[in-house]
Amino acid sequence: MSTPFLDACRGEPTPRPPLWLMRQAGRYLPEYREVRKNVTFLELCKTPRLAAEVTLQPIRRFAFDAAILFSDLLIPLEAMGQTVSFTEDGPTVTPPVRSAADLDRLATFDPWERTPFVLETIRLLRPQLGETPLIGFAGAPFTTATYAIEGRTSRRFVETKKLFYREPATAHRLLELIESATRAYLLAQVASGAQAIQIFDSWLGVVSPEEWDEFVVEPTTRLVAAVKASGVPVIYFPNGATTILDRIARVGADVYGIDWRLPLDQARARLAAGGAPNAAVQGNLDPAVLLGPIERIRQQAADLVKCGASRGHVFNLGHGIYPETPIESVEALIRSVRGE
Ligand code: CP3
Numbered sequence: 001m002s003t004p005f006l007d008a009c010r011g012e013p014t015p016r017p018p019l020w021l022m023r024q025a026g027r028y029l030p031e032y033r034e035v036r037k038n039v040t041f042l043e044l045c046k047t048p049r050l051a052a053e054v055t056l057q058p059i060r061r062f063a064f065d066a067a068i069l070f071s072d073l074l075i076p077l078e079a080m081g082q083t084v085s086f087t088e089d090g091p092t093v094t095p096p097v098r099s100a101a102d103l104d105r106l107a108t109f110d111p112w113e114r115t116p117f118v119l120e121t122i123r124l125l126r127p128q129l130g131e132t133p134l135i136g137f138a139g140a141p142f143t144t145a146t147y148a149i150e151g152r153t154s155r156r157f158v159e160t161k162k163l164f165y166r167e168p169a170t171a172h173r174l175l176e177l178i179e180s181a182t183r184a185y186l187l188a189q190v191a192s193g194a195q196a197i198q199i200f201d202s203w204l205g206v207v208s209p210e211e212w213d214e215f216v217v218e219p220t221t222r223l224v225a226a227v228k229a230s231g232v233p234v235i236y237f238p239n240g241a242t243t244i245l246d247r248i249a250r251v252g253a254d255v256y257g258i259d260w261r262l263p264l265d266q267a268r269a270r271l272a273a274g275g276a277p278n279a280a281v282q283g284n285l286d287p288a289v290l291l292g293p294i295e296r297i298r299q300q301a302a303d304l305v306k307c308g309a310s311r312g313h314v315f316n317l318g319h320g321i322y323p324e325t326p327i328e329s330v331e332a333l334i335r336s337v338r339g340e
Contacts, residue, residue: 001195005066005133007256009196009233011280011312017305018065019337020135021265021330022257023320024058024340025070028327031057041086045071045184048120055125059132062140062334066133066314067125069189071118073200076185077113077148080106080177089152096151104149111188118185122192136194138182140201140236141175141219148174149205157206164215171215179219183226187314190230195228198235202319205240212247214332228252235282239319242267249274260286260318264307265273280312288316290329297329301336 004018022066026032032054035042055070074091078084083094097103110117121159125134138144149160163171179249186197199220207216220236227234237257238248248256251269258267267283271279289300301315308315317336 017315020066027323049122052124079109119192126193133195136189245270246274249276254278260284282314284318
């Protein structure tokens with residue numbers, strides 16, 4: 001199948017960069033808030049009819065060039081044996097993994113048995129999406145492990161680092177377990193109809209070059225290779241970690257998601273230095289730009305289109321869209337990227 005999004009993922013030139021936004025289904029949309037009034041976030045994730053509906057909302061409104069499955073990064077941890085809940089203050093995961101004994105309570109899972117709602121959402125979506133490709137996703141081993149270990153979104157990742165340094169064998173074993181569970185989970189998404197996969201490494205920015213080499217690169221590379229072997233392009237998003245992008249280039253992804261902290265042309269140069277000169281890039285407008293004046297949004301979007309050179313460039317934000325974003329700002333961004 002050839003669409004601007006899938007072409008760009010393969011590094012090919014496109015008349016204009018295809019466009020989607022991380023977190024494009026979410027609270028900045030009034031129609032999302034309307035659906036969310038009546039259900040909890042986890043109920044929304046686990047009700048295929050509703051999850052499919054909110055996945056489609058931004059496609060109907062903005063005709064983005066790709067849809068992303070509505071779900072959450074923590075769904076696999078629940079399937080592995082932890083308890084996940086969402087409150088005003090964000091997610092909690094219990095009991096946290098702090099020792100080898102804690103780890104023994106987690107296991108890989110059969111996605112068809114434990115997460116059938118995710119696969120059913122994908123099956124419902126595909127015929128409704130027509131030509132618009134559907135992106136499936138999961139967390140990367142490191143980012144998923146931080147939730148398993150910390151039990152919530154962390155600021156300093158003290159427990160994660162303690163496990164790395166005090167119980168390295170347990171840390172390795174946890175990352176390997178998450179990799180194999182995530183592998184089966186993503187392959188089931190592909191089998192159900194996902195046409196590309198994004199792997200979110202949202203907290204990779206706290207990882208040192210040494211930690212990357214010792215703990216993270218191996219399971220991440222294995223996961224990327226396994227998903228690529230299924231035939232769909234893989235987007236790897238190492239948020240906050242462009243300082244080690246040359247090392248990251250070795251994971252073998254088709255596309256690297258770039259956050260807003262490094263210009264896209266410099267990101268391409270670092271990927272080339274790391275051995276991935278032909279990889280595509282995705283990004284990387286600062287989501288905060290959408291909170292500013294329309295004229296500035298148009299200017300920065302046009303500059304970014306130029307910087308991406310319409311070759312292997314998937315236009316996106318450098319991280320998820322903020323719930324405070326005005327709809328008019330998204331509309332202005334889209335017109336600019338489309339050259340209107
Ligand atoms: O991109 C999309 O539109 C698809 C949906 C999606 C959600 N979560 C919906 C969501 C995706 C791809 C995710 C991934 C996710 N979940 C990540 C990685 C992405 C990233 O931004 O780096 C992470 C770290 C999580 C864990 C998570 N889920 C947190 C920390 C939170 C709370 C923070 C917040 O923004 O409120 C969530 C909740 C969540 N996931 C919401 C949505 C729409 C808000 C829930 C609500 O409706 O109240």
